[in-house]
Amino acid sequence: MRKRLHLPAIVAALVTAAGLLTVGSSTPAAAVPATIPLKISNNSGRGDALYIYNLGTNLATGQQGWADSAGNFHAWPAGGNPPTPAPDASIPGPANGQSITIRMPKFSGRVYFSYGQKLVFKLTTGGLVQPAVQNPSDPNRNILFSWSEYTLNDSGLWINSTQVDMFSVPYAVGVQPTGGTTKTTGHLKPGGYNAFFNSLRSQPGWGGLIQTAPNGSTLRALSPLYGVETGGLPANAMDDYVNRVWSKYSSQTLTVTPFANQPNTKYFGRVSGNTMNFTNSSGQTVTSFQKPDSASIFGCFKLLDAPNDLVRGPISRTLCAGYNRSTLLVNPNQPDANNANFYQDSVTNQYSKKVHQQMVDGKAYGFAFDDVGAHEALVHDGNPAQAFLTLDPFN
Structure with a gap:
């Protein structure tokens, strides 16, 4: 899978490009601790078991690996060709209506969350193989999941709600500054989940982006790029x-x-x-x-x-x-x-249009450079006390 992390490890990349957020914090580097708490709340209304993964690059060493619930880093072992199974990095998530808190280390990576079953991760000689559900033979194709991307470093925390690759699980992210008010983004409007899929289905030529499970339930809508690559969207769409x-x-x-x-x-x-x-x-x-x-x-x-x-x-x-x-x-x-x-x-880009239409704050990562002009679903603070990931209802 083409791994397109939209929060670069080098935060300078965020502040030099057009329309991106400006890091205005004058907080000294020492103010950002080695780990911060991430509160994960399950408001999905679903009874499925939930699994959490915190995967990324250790910014102190450049190693790829995963973090356990306490924020301890574990480097991936060597992979193979063909790819070999990765160690089980899953963290049991909260039941519906419950919350848990884990620790986020200084990473540039992703927090994955899956419903019903664990995700399948493998390792090649080049590192981790990310899920690629545009491939019908991918072992994660029929699993309901999504992820948030984040960078935590000496300049603070950046965490997003992304739909660049797919629109799937409804969720929001937040960050609470030390002594400040929590900033959030990513919440859908009431009924926004169903409204998005209904609108996409009714848009001529665009319904082919939607993937369903063997039982017919909706899993996700692929991004237009993956739609073009898989034939779900006409290659001449634009x-x-x-x-x-x-x-x-x-x-x-x-x-x-x-x-x-x-x-x-x-x-x-x-x-x-x-x-x-x-x-x-x-x-x-x-x-x-x-x-x-x-x-x-x-x-x-x-x-x-x-x-x-x-x-x-x-x-x-x-x-x-x-x-x-x-x-x-x-x-x-x-x-x-x-x-x-x-x-x-x-x-x-009807997909991005419809994602933005259903967001409470109108912000989303509907395509890779949706941050031009600061229209992306991203929150940042230079002195974060706590981060939040909230799994919302499927309605």
């Missing part, structure tokens, strides 16, 4: 929009201002043939993009690759957001700060 963008900027200029705190740093895009060339304020060409296909747009990769640099990456992030939100035709100045313009075109 072609009409891209063609219109290409036509517009063959005779007009697309202006990208990728850094919210650097309004004078601008890049100017014009289409010539199959290429969109970007110049800086001196007229020098700094990077170019080939005409993207739907997979590149939905995955924010391939023809919209975004290296962790200060030019191509930030421009690509901005383009990716503009394509997924369909704002490139209505505003030649990107990123578009007016979310009233988002997803209004008939050709758009």
Whole structure:
């Protein structure tokens, strides 16, 4: 599986790119302890057994492994080819209506949670194999599960609610600052879980993203990228929009201002043939993009690759957001700060649109760079006292 962790271990990557949160904390590094408590509350209304996993990279050593309920780190053993079973890293989760508290170490990783049965993890010579439910033969295909991503380091905690890969288990995350009020994100509106799936089913061409269990119950909706890769979504889903963008900027200029705190740093895009060339304020060409296909747009990769640099990456992030939100035709100045313009075109990322529509705060990680303009479901604090993961009802 393509592992796309959206909370980089190096927090500088979060604060240099366009529209991302700014780390405003002046808290000294020593204020962040080696572990902090994570309170996990099960409000799902389900009677299934719940299993928790805390997997990631130890930021002190760079080793991959897992943390037990006390926050102790365990490195993965060597894997094999074919992959070998990973040690059982599961933590028994709370029953419906109950809560437990575990410890989070200084990790960049994921907290997985599964209902009814444990997840299957394996190890290759390159490390952990993540679940890849877009593959029908993946052993986790018929398990109901999801995950939250987090980074805890000397600058604080970042924790998200993500739907970049799939929309499945309803849940929210939170962080309580020392001496402050808890910040939360990820809660669905009442009825939002069913409303999302009903809306996706009724959207022509998009219902193929939904996966069901052998008994017919809904498991998840795959992201549009995985839909394209598996045939659940037409590979030309975004072609009409891209063609219109290409036509517009063959005779007009697309202006990208990728850094919210650097309004004078601008890049100017014009289409010539199959290429969109970007110049800086001196007229020098700094990077170019080939005409993207739907997979590149939905995955924010391939023809919209975004290296962790200060030019191509930030421009690509901005383009990716503009394509997924369909704002490139209505505003030649990107990123578009007016979310009233988002997803209004008939050709758009309907999956991300519908996820955002059902969120209480309107924020979600509907695609990889949904943080452009700070529309992502993420909370941060530089001096965290406690984190929260709340499993919500399936209604």
